[in-house]
Amino acid sequence: MSAGLLSIYSFGPPTELGPLVYYGLLAQRNRGEAFEAYVHDGESIRRVEVSQSLSIRGIAAVGCASAEGGCCVEGRGYVLCKSGVEDAAPGHMPDKTSYVALTEGGDLVVYRSSLWHLAIGAYGFDLAIAATETAAIEVLGGEVRRSLRPGEALTINKYGVRSARRDVEGAVCALDVVYTMRPDSYIDGVAVAEVRGAVAGLLRPVEGDVVVGVPESGAVYAALLAAESGKPYLPAFVQTTRGRSALLDDANMRLALIQLKANPVEALLRGRRVFLVDDSLITGMTLKAISHILRQRAGVKEVRAAVVLPPLRDQCPYGAVTPSRGAMAANSLTREQLKLALEVDDLRWPPLEEVERVFKAKGLRPCLKCLLPPGVKAEEK
Template identity: 30%
Template sequence: MAGILGILAFDEVWNVSKFLYYGLIGLQHRGYSRSGIAILSKDRNISIKSENVAPEDLEIREMRGWAGIGYAGIRHSYPLLFDNSAVVVDGPVKDISIFKQLMKDPEKTIEESIKEPITFIALSKDGQLIAYRDELGLKPLSLGGFGFDLAIISSEPTAMYVIGAELKREIKPGELVIIDKYHLESRQVKTPKKAYCTIEYVYQARIDSIVNEREIYDLRVKIGEELAIEYPIEADSVIGVPETALPFAIGYSRKLNLPLDLGFTRTGSPIRTMLASDAFLKIIGVQLKLNPIKSAVKGKRIVLIDDSMVTGTTLKNTIFNLRKLGAKEVHVLIGSPKLISQCPYGVEVPDEKELISANLDDKTIARVLGADSINWLSLEGLFKVVGHTNLCLGCMTKKYPW
């Protein structure tokens, strides 16, 4: 998983470094352990800063330039610098040398050399932004602007929101976009084979985002309503795990006319435990972001809704804390189908042997977690909410589109 960003000013008097910095903060929900920025100066030199830190901790005070690209991720160190360009990538790349010839003939390079479903943004020393979205549309990519002054390309429009920019449209699967100071050019390089990543809808995208023409907040509220149809539970309170699952809980409570409680408060910086690099951080991440509110749970039958479940470690700890504060019952609902297989496309879904849903039956999982019951959104329910079946479901069905 990664967030990528490109900004180009139409006048070289601009310094876009702070726009890149704050834009990356608007994308760090997609990856916060590694970040980097590449800046093009007036003398046509590209400078790079890349560190194993969250975007908000990246030091950029000495960086100045009128165009640049940025990266917020987990496992890779971007941007990569070549003789005449720099590039940031969302997705697995087997051979980075394919980008060496990119600026000479972008269309030919994509058609002949790119064999994986990757999305990227490149910056040339000549002052071009070149962006491409994989033909499946697995990785989101959007185009926007800041008045008539800046062109912006980012994984999600959340990077635009934080700097006051405007979303124009989403880049299509298989589409190549080339921007310089004078024009914007678009080419459909590969035929779209639409297989949108399901994890984007249920977990990855920020709740105020738009992905594949879907308002994420509205979609997740509908997931909560669908969970209520599939699993109506007698309870005293509905609680969503912050931040992603809160809309699920809203939809569920509305549909069944059950009280909705906040349930948790947070200390420290938000940590997305699915993206955490080790077991210790996963546990600490739960303690930092999920501190139960005693009066919201004591003596109550709780419906606890989460967006997904990987190993079950964080959810087990959460349920333990709810029990400790006096929850009478805890019924767990997951706003996605079961995760049973790893993702080869860069989403942080681990090997099958680590996935609790792939190895245990429902009753055993509930017992291991300390829950009274556990249920998952059905595939049919997912299709109903999204409105189509053009989805990558590899981590849920072991059937991959690529």
């Protein structure tokens, strides 16, 4: 997944920024729980430890939430937090990297590349706020103004806001919209929940007594699909914790996290035919574990699995964190073999062309490269 970027600029004197930094990053913990942040106190930039008790006065701050950490880099006279694979510096306009940067002179520079989203908002006339997730701006009490255009850089300082742009064709990461983003966010003016509802519709017809979502992001799709199909949606699992199991390297840790996220409510499930919905299929470990839990611990009669996107096939060339190609289940198993390996009675996902059609119907141009077999170009799909 890509990092969640955050930047805040105060047009007045130094103000208390600690809670804004903490809650702005917490609102993007869906992108990872490794938080990093820097604050300009009016004289210099310094790194701060992100915590609920963080208290620091300053004129500006930048930070990021990521799966592995290390998305902020210090340069000569600046600090820059990025999402993407390329090196960058304030004022640079790379193809594959979006960033928020803070200079020693007190300038805030916000840049959106051709792929990774950034939005700008404001808290009255006092603060400018930029973030990957529009919901993060709203959580801080701000008003979302717009998404930056692909190739656009904003320079924000005490004199105002200046925009510059290079001509670049933009796209949105399909996996980011379907898997990573908050459902209450917007991307280029389009509600993420609307896109997800349309993509979920590709999984019809619903075959089963009840619709259940794989914790935790699959639950949104299950609820949307149940409402549309008239089938009952069941809150089938109780979560003790949360987290993205697909990105953990250690298999035992992944299984432990799945167990903590998915204790079944047996009384609701026993003897039922379950239509199980997940948002993605990467290693297959989560889906297999959930299927096993439903059968062995909840006593369901049948598990029919439906995945919102085709399986992940390749690593992201733009820097999103994904498992290795060898760990991706669909690179070594056919659909029928996957069905047997995952211990499900049926396994379906929509054609890639239909997913692309849904995005374009919403006015979004999707990047689908990670869903293509290694070596296959997008135009060859």
